Amino acid sequence: MYAAPFEYHLPTTVAEALGLLEKFGDEAKLLSGSQSLVPLMKLRLATPGHVVDLRKVPGLSGVTESGGTVVIGAMTTHYEVGSSPLVRTKLPMMAEAAGQIGDTQVRNLGTIGGSLAHADPSADWPAVLAALDASVRIASSRGERNVKVEELIVGPLTTVLAPGEILLQVRVPLPAGRYGGAYEKLPHPASRFAIVGAAAEVFLDPGGKVSNSRIALTGIASKVTRAGYVEQALLGKAPDPAAIKSAAARAAQGIEVRADLTGSAEYKANLAAVYTERAVKRAVSRALER
Amino acid sequence: MNITVQVNGVSETRSVEPRVLLVHFLRENLGLTGTHVGCDTSQCGACTVLLDGAAVKSCSLFAVQADGRKVTTIEGLSTDGKLHAMQQAFWDQHGLQCGFCTPGMIVSACHLLERNPNPSEAEIREGLEGNLCRCTGYANIVKAVQQAARAG
Ligand SMILES: Cc1cc2nc3c(=O)[nH]c(=O)nc-3n(C[C@H](O)[C@H](O)[C@H](O)COP(=O)(O)OP(=O)(O)OC[C@H]3O[C@@H](n4cnc5c(N)ncnc54)[C@H](O)[C@@H]3O)c2cc1C
Ligand code: FES
Numbered sequence: 001m002y003a004a005p006f007e008y009h010l011p012t013t014v015a016e017a018l019g020l021l022e023k024f025g026d027e028a029k030l031l032s033g034s035q036s037l038v039p040l041m042k043l044r045l046a047t048p049g050h051v052v053d054l055r056k057v058p059g060l061s062g063v064t065e066s067g068g069t070v071v072i073g074a075m076t077t078h079y080e081v082g083s084s085p086l087v088r089t090k091l092p093m094m095a096e097a098a099g100q101i102g103d104t105q106v107r108n109l110g111t112i113g114g115s116l117a118h119a120d121p122s123a124d125w126p127a128v129l130a131a132l133d134a135s136v137r138i139a140s141s142r143g144e145r146n147v148k149v150e151e152l153i154v155g156p157l158t159t160v161l162a163p164g165e166i167l168l169q170v171r172v173p174l175p176a177g178r179y180g181g182a183y184e185k186l187p188h189p190a191s192r193f194a195i196v197g198a199a200a201e202v203f204l205d206p207g208g209k210v211s212n213s214r215i216a217l218t219g220i221a222s223k224v225t226r227a228g229y230v231e232q233a234l235l236g237k238a239p240d241p242a243a244i245k246s247a248a249a250r251a252a253q254g255i256e257v258r259a260d261l262t263g264s265a266e267y268k269a270n271l272a273a274v275y276t277e278r279a280v281k282r283a284v285s286r287a288l289e290r
Numbered sequence: 291m292n293i294t295v296q297v298n299g300v301s302e303t304r305s306v307e308p309r310v311l312l313v314h315f316l317r318e319n320l321g322l323t324g325t326h327v328g329c330d331t332s333q334c335g336a337c338t339v340l341l342d343g344a345a346v347k348s349c350s351l352f353a354v355q356a357d358g359r360k361v362t363t364i365e366g367l368s369t370d371g372k373l374h375a376m377q378q379a380f381w382d383q384h385g386l387q388c389g390f391c392t393p394g395m396i397v398s399a400c401h402l403l404e405r406n407p408n409p410s411e412a413e414i415r416e417g418l419e420g421n422l423c424r425c426t427g428y429a430n431i432v433k434a435v436q437q438a439a440r441a442g
């Protein structure tokens with residue numbers, strides 16, 4: 001299958017890339033790991049006249065820590081995120097999610113920024129990064145801005161990114177205190193996208209009760225969604241198995257669960273409860289190890 | 291546009307349209323038909339090659355994205371007419387039947403051992419998740435990778 005003809009651009013600075021976006025407007029598409037855009041172009045569901053490949057723009061990949069924040073370049077591949085020693089020790093939930101995206105070949109090319117910009121409602125990063133309260137740094141010709149991942153994605157394949165904007169970094173604040181995170185996913189047997197994925201970050205007070213939690217679900221709604229009722233139900237409780245089970249049972253409450261080819265809304269709501277329970281249990285045991 | 295790609299150690303310069311996929315560049319421009327097209331939808335892994343040493347599906351990126359980089363295909367594995375240890379292992383263990391998936395499978399398997407020289411059976415199966423085989427049922431593929439791992 002051949003994509004429709006297009007002109008290929010290889011800028012070497014962010015400013016040059018922004019200039020190309022400015023010049024070609026709606027006609028231009030950024031290219032990162034190509035694992036979503038190229039398949040869409042081959043199916044001619046995307047027919048950009050200009051493709052702006054970011055691979056020669058320096059400074060867009062790698063994982064670093066600065067002032068309590070883990071900064072991940074938008075072009076960092078899923079493999080690089082998952083194998084980063086910093087991520088593996090400080091944000092194990094991210095490492096375990098990275099290793100479950102697609103397959104080896106997809107992880108070698110696909111990038112964290114491309115995944116967020118693409119905003120597939122069954123993608124893994126949106127849930128994990130929403131649970132971690134992460135933000136993205138975005139550049140345009142007018143300057144830079146930060147947006148929370150939860151606010152970045154507004155619907156299926158839809159974000160608040162304007163045509164002239166480039167996602168530069170993902171910024172994950174390192175949680176403080178006694179915390180643990182875990183990601184649990186039921187992968188689609190063919191594509192590996194999440195039929196349901198639950199990401200949980202749980203904080204415990206000195207007495208061992210839940211002082212805060214952030215739980216985010218992918219695969220069940222039109223975009224990544226927080227399981228607010230579970231978070232409320234856990235608050236102030238000792239996280240024993242019974243309390244976790246009864247809180248997790250409310251995972252889909254208040255969420256407009258979307259049926260799709262992988263299952264009915266009822267099935268997905270049930271899976272959300274099961275996977276939330278597993279994620280919270282493991283997050284709590286990680287918090288207790290701290 | 292003109293691109294130069296180092297394919298199996300040889301520097302190849304060709305003029306290609308930007309929309310030409312890496313797999314078509316290899317097969318049609320360079321005549322390296324060992325790399326197969328199975329699904330053409332980035333699922334099956336038959337088109338797997340190494341790009342700067344990492345396994346990628348060559349139907350999932352454009353040839354222009356490989357400009358200035360190194361590509362290794364199945365044709366680049368044997369040396370002096372002698373099969374690569376992984377190719378020999380697939381032969382010895384009957385790791386193929388129709389052979390359609392084999393080039394991609396072997397390239398992926400080499401990449402797997404590069405990252406993890408001593409994989410468990412589960413790690414082999416997981417590492418080859420991006421490569422589908424309609425014939426073998428995978429058991430002999432796993433045995434072949436184990437043989438190649440033992441051969442070092
Ligand atoms: C077989 C297969 C299985 C997969 N399984 C999973 C899975 O299990 N879970 C999962 O989450 N994902 C999965 N994916 C998707 C994969 O994670 C992609 O890598 C990801 O969705 C897109 O990232 P990319 O770097 O490839 O982006 P590209 O395909 O290059 O781009 C995607 C979109 O993002 C835009 N974009 C890219 N970079 C930027 C930037 N810096 N700023 C602004 N916009 C940008 C592009 O213009 C394009 O619209 C799978 C893909 C395949 C092919
Ligand atoms: S032909 Fe490339 S993945 Fe199937």
Ligand code: FES
Binds near residue numbers: 387388422423426
């Ligand atoms: S040997 Fe026939 S597809 Fe694998």
